[in-house]
Amino acid sequence: MIGPDGQQIGVVPVKEAQQMAYDRGLDLVEVSPTAKPPVCRILDYGKYKYELSKKQKVARKRQHTVQLKEMRYRPKIEEHDYQFKTKHVRQFLLDGFKVKVFVEFRGREMAHTEFGKKIIERLQEELSDIASVEQRPKMEGRNLTTIMMPK
Numbered sequence: 145m146i147g148p149d150g151q152q153i154g155v156v157p158v159k160e161a162q163q164m165a166y167d168r169g170l171d172l173v174e175v176s177p178t179a180k181p182p183v184c185r186i187l188d189y190g191k192y193k194y195e196l197s198k199k200q201k202v203a204r205k206r207q208h209t210v211q212l213k214e215m216r217y218r219p220k221i222e223e224h225d226y227q228f229k230t231k232h233v234r235q236f237l238l239d240g241f242k243v244k245v246f247v248e249f250r251g252r253e254m255a256h257t258e259f260g261k262k263i264i265e266r267l268q269e270e271l272s273d274i275a276s277v278e279q280r281p282k283m284e285g286r287n288l289t290t291i292m293m294p295k
Contacts, residue, residue: 146185155181216246219259230267237275237294247288260288
């Protein structure tokens with residue numbers, strides 16, 4: 145058993161440990177049930193849960209998650225649409241996001257996937273100053289997909 149101030153009390157019968165916790169107005173909490181003998185601690189359980197939630201909240205605040213943005217292109221995309229979408233991809237990369245780029249094929253366009261490969265190659269070349277390729281272009285069903293990440 146461990147006391148409220150963190151000192152080790154020793155092996156104590158359960159009833160006696162419960163009485164010691166009750167006398168101090170605290171709770172008896174089983175810390176390690178698999179140990180031989182099980183380890184219990186006298187503490188204020190409400191305060192313990194509150195401090196634990198505060199620690200978890202701080203840990204979540206400090207962790208940084210990388211979000212993945214997506215942009216869809218088509219093989220027969222017009223120049224203005226291409227420039228517009230590429231400008232958005234550039235902004236996502238500058239903001240620190242990873243970008244998943246799709247070239248979506250429909251119907252007979254599947255027979256000419258080289259048009260999609262040209263679009264992705266052109267995009268990678270234009271954004272090579274700020275981005276690197278995390279995943280090489282590959283076909284996933286009717287989509288040609290690549291992932292780019294900021295340098």
